[in-house]
Amino acid sequence: MTSPTRPEIPRMGISRFEKPGIADPVAGPPESVLAEPVAAEALPIELVPAESSPTEPVAAEPDAGAPVRAEPALAEAAPVEPVPAEPVLGEPVLAEPALAEPVPAAIAEAERVSARVPGAPTAESTLSPRVRRNRIIAGASLALVVVVLLGVVVGNLLDAGHGAEAKPTVAAHPAGEFNRAAFSLDDPASPWVIVNKQRPIVPVDFTPPDLVEVKVAHTWKPLLRQEAAVAVETMFAAATSEAGLSLESNSAYRSYASQVEVYTEEVTSKGRTSADQSTARPGTSEHQTGLTIDIGAESGICRLNVCFADSAEGHWLAENAWRFGFLLRYPADKVSVTGYEFEPWHFRYIGTDLAAELHSTGVSTLEEFFGLPAAPTY
Numbered sequence: 001m002t003s004p005t006r007p008e009i010p011r012m013g014i015s016r017f018e019k020p021g022i023a024d025p026v027a028g029p030p031e032s033v034l035a036e037p038v039a040a041e042a043l044p045i046e047l048v049p050a051e052s053s054p055t056e057p058v059a060a061e062p063d064a065g066a067p068v069r070a071e072p073a074l075a076e077a078a079p080v081e082p083v084p085a086e087p088v089l090g091e092p093v094l095a096e097p098a099l100a101e102p103v104p105a106a107i108a109e110a111e112r113v114s115a116r117v118p119g120a121p122t123a124e125s126t127l128s129p130r131v132r133r134n135r136i137i138a139g140a141s142l143a144l145v146v147v148v149l150l151g152v153v154v155g156n157l158l159d160a161g162h163g164a165e166a167k168p169t170v171a172a173h174p175a176g177e178f179n180r181a182a183f184s185l186d187d188p189a190s191p192w193v194i195v196n197k198q199r200p201i202v203p204v205d206f207t208p209p210d211l212v213e214v215k216v217a218h219t220w221k222p223l224l225r226q227e228a229a230v231a232v233e234t235m236f237a238a239a240t241s242e243a244g245l246s247l248e249s250n251s252a253y254r255s256y257a258s259q260v261e262v263y264t265e266e267v268t269s270k271g272r273t274s275a276d277q278s279t280a281r282p283g284t285s286e287h288q289t290g291l292t293i294d295i296g297a298e299s300g301i302c303r304l305n306v307c308f309a310d311s312a313e314g315h316w317l318a319e320n321a322w323r324f325g326f327l328l329r330y331p332a333d334k335v336s337v338t339g340y341e342f343e344p345w346h347f348r349y350i351g352t353d354l355a356a357e358l359h360s361t362g363v364s365t366l367e368e369f370f371g372l373p374a375a376p377t378y
């Protein structure tokens with residue numbers, strides 16, 4: 001148990017994940033539980049276009065309005081031609097200097113005509129044909145400019161809209177992101193419970209609700225929670241069928257009371273400091289969760305020894321355990337995180353979804369994956 005640290009086990013080379021035939025777990029199948037969070041996460045993604053759309057006009061306004069405001073003829077012509085009531089449309093109209101002249105000229109002419117004919121009701125009614133023609137031309141020109149500029153403004157708005165859609169958003173979750181909140185990390189009955197030297201089991205005398213015997217070769221009759229037990233049996237069978245290897249269980253569920261015995265023995269034989277490097281104090285052992293098993297070769301080679309990592313069985317487990325929902329919990333290069341020496345035989349069942357996620361992301365400890373503090377000591 002106090003063997004020197006060894007180099008990290010090479011990552012797994014399995015190209016395709018095969019889900020083992022795991023029976024319905026008491027804790028609930030990960031698939032059904034995960035299905036809801038995934039669907040919920042999809043909602044914000046659909047909302048992205050809706051959220052960005054209100055910003056489109058805002059972003060577009062400066063661009064569309066800027067050139068118009070730069071035109072000097074604005075103030076002068078505005079009172080002359082009240083027809084374009086819309087602010088956006090009025091400004092572009094005034095941007096055309098050539099059009100501003102005929103209108104005041106026509107008005108002035110009308111006023112002169114009106115002045116020559118006392119009693120005329122309005123200047124409008126007394127306009128000469130030339131003035132009316134000029135005014136019609138001016139009006140038509142104004143309308144044409146309004147239409148053209150309106151098209152420009154609308155085009156700018158649409159362009160700005162496209163630009164806004166192309167921008168990445170920070171609020172939305174990428175589709176299919178792994179839901180790290182699917183299960184509790186604190187509840188000892190949770191498949192994701194994280195137990196280490198800083199996270200004792202609560203309550204300290206917790207007993208798993210669905211312990212069953214694991215029907216595999218063993219040196220000590222193994223009990224595990226139902227889902228983990230089935231996964232072990234499936235994995236052991238696969239080791240045989242795929243690689244011709246025979247595995248055995250060396251230790252699985254250990255009650256609080258049995259952990260007291262194991263730990264006391266360790267302390268008696270090699271002292272407390274050394275015992276703490278290899279054996280959990282009662283109440284902080286993963287074995288008490290009913291989700292952890294120490295696995296060896298049925299031949300007994302390197303049993304519970306670090307040299308097991310170099311055996312065919314150790315290699316196979318290191319590369320394939322994740323496919324069956326297991327994690328090599330105490331890797332060689334994570335002693336400062338887990339608080340335990342490299343244990344190539346100690347596997348923790350975490351379910352196939354989380355195990356596959358850890359495998360694909362290359363994160364090798366639960367502490368790191370869930371952003372929990374390292375637990376090198378008590």
Ligand SMILES: [Zn+2]
Pocket residue numbers: 287292293294345346347
């Ligand atoms: Zn163990």
